[in-house]
Amino acid sequence: MIAIVDYGVGNIFSLSSSFKSIGADAALTGDKKEIEKADKIILPGVGAFADAADKLKRSGLFSFLQEQCAGGKPMLGICLGMQLLFEKSYEYGESEGLGLIKGSVKPISEYIEPGLKIPHIGWNSLQFPSEKNELFKYINEGDFVYFVHSYHGADCDDSLIASTQYGGTLTAAVADKNVYGTQFHPEKSGETGLSILKAFCEL
């Protein structure tokens, strides 16, 4: 079973439907016992970093998720959920993240040519480093995924597994052992996105 962490942040409907469509057993839950029983964890999220980190802390899930990952359970953070994996974020001041991925979350404006629209919204293509991560075993370099974001993961070269070009190089996905994150929305990226979720289910 895959636990989709429910902590009052984000649009969960499509995520649940995506897993259903690939035949995976996924449940939306904020209950620690349920998450503990799950084989894998999905950390969704839309909105502001500090607010989401606060909600995780208030629900007691912040340190719990850190422990679950330390035990080797695969976890995939999506969009803001990916950003929360980092050590800290500079969105509206500085806030602490889960620290499961080395690096910090910074505004994309520091990484792209001036004059481009922010947020980076729409379909963009993925580039992989020399070795392709198993999360992407069903897709190819150059495949398109759907992004909506103004911040991205920075200083994370060691865990970078995909990047995208938007007047500069932006972090599209990261991984460190059993912890994975995608800045884009696999649940909104058509069959390419479903293939990524399928690969995560098979880890």
Place this chain on the structure above:
Amino acid sequence: MITKRIIPCLDVKDGRVVKGVNFLGLSDVSSPVSLADFYSKNGADELVFYDITASSDGRKLFTDILRQVASTIFIPLTVGGGINTIDDFDRVLKCGADKVSVNSGAIKNPKLVSEAAKKYGDQCVVLSADIKRVDGKYTVFAKGGRENTGMEAIEWIKRCTENGAGEIVVNSIDTDGVKNGFDIPMLKAVCDAVSVPVIASGGAGCSQDFTDLFKAVQGVDAGLAASIFHFGEVSIPELKKKLLKDGINVRIRKDYSYDFHK
């Protein structure tokens, strides 16, 4: 680099997809669920799903249809029609919408955009503006294009983006249904005024109209159309092949090693 988006629009009335010429003379086309599934599998980058009668007679969206659409397709889905309150945002977001489009509701309640942006984020709030030239001035119309608000359109759009609208759909009433191309001057005026994504709507009659749009107005992020897609006059895969050939960056589907239908 980011691609230009092609967006079929599903105007829905009584649970069916319809498209009127200049917003009048509705004709039944097909089921929203099967059309959405078809488009999702055939290269649409996003779908817009409007309840076109909602703002005039207060009818609520049929949320079960929306739920079915949202569990069938895995591309971004924008929902509009009858969005007048934060509760309306909540209702459609819970049924699987990713973005919510406001039109008459934002005109009636100027705080709606800012309240929604604060609660759900700018990326969630789409301002849809029906614009028509009146005495040479771009003017905002409400209630599905039936009521002249007297408001100047560019100022209105600017104000809404300042309040948190994260994307603008520009519906030109002057070119809608005429099938003679998008309203290039109107779109240029909007793109010059705002820095959020702009979606062009109204007037597409053939594939060349999309090339002309993206060549003439570089700031436009997406082209939206309904009947030419619904009636098969333009196929999205063919349209995208043409756009690529014309030097416009679009998302092309590749073959996948994993077969979902096995």
